[in-house]
Amino acid sequence: MEKEEGDETIRFVTDRMFGKLSTWLRVLGYDTVYAADLNDGSVQAVEDEDKALAAFAIVESRVLLTRDKGLVAAATKKGVQCLYIKTDEVMEQLKELLRYNVNLNLEPVPLRCSVCNASIRPVEESEEDMLKETSYVPTSMVGKWEFWICVRCGRIYWEGSHWRNMREMLRQLQ
Ligand SMILES: [Zn+2]
Incomplete structure (x- = not known):
């Protein structure tokens, strides 16, 4: 990922493995939609949820964070900006984002609800x-x-x- 101006306005969508990471990103001020919040239960199959996540990422110009290599491949093909995160622990996951050159703000800011992502x-x-x-x-x-x-x-x-x-x-x- 190119390091660029305005990384503090980067927006994310995360897969189901990243509930905790989503919470942390929100505390850091990032607009982060979590897969489980996006899917109200109407999408049952995993493949369909993956497709919905990729489509949502495109429509909303969000960076998709996922632990699923298959999803990275499929979504990247569709033009989604994807970052593959491989670790389990949230601090390690944040380190991975930094390694991808995401210029993360690392100070908690009172901007966003860590539960529902609203202001x-x-x-x-x-x-x-x-x-x-x-x-x-x-x-x-x-x-x-x-x-x-x-x-x-x-x-x-x-x-x-x-x-x-x-x-x-x-x-x-x-
Ligand atoms: Zn809320």
Whole structure:
């Protein structure tokens, strides 16, 4: 893959092996559609899902990440930009992307819902009641921390220990 300006706007579609990698790419700000989210169950056969993934990658100009060499061959033939990822572990997978010269941002950014890939926006002061009613939000942090909410699924985010751990792990890639 050519290293070029604007890699931070690169968009991905990932196969079913990459649920965790999809989550991480979203935390890093990348628009990442995961195969299992794309297929609502209407596509049953693996070959059909592969075809759907390749077609979706073309229509949306997304880079297809896959562990399936057969899919790489078939999709590349159709003009899809594909990257074959061979490792199991997410940090190793990110390293593979870097080796492909994908100029990855390696800092978590509050842009995207790691669950559903939609945008997240800052929670307003007037919405603090909503935060207090959300079971997984520590009430002691409301009013002190900055929170974000997913515009689609409503998931709440903040820069807690989860992000610090991720940042720590990402530092080892730099
Ligand atoms: Zn969401």
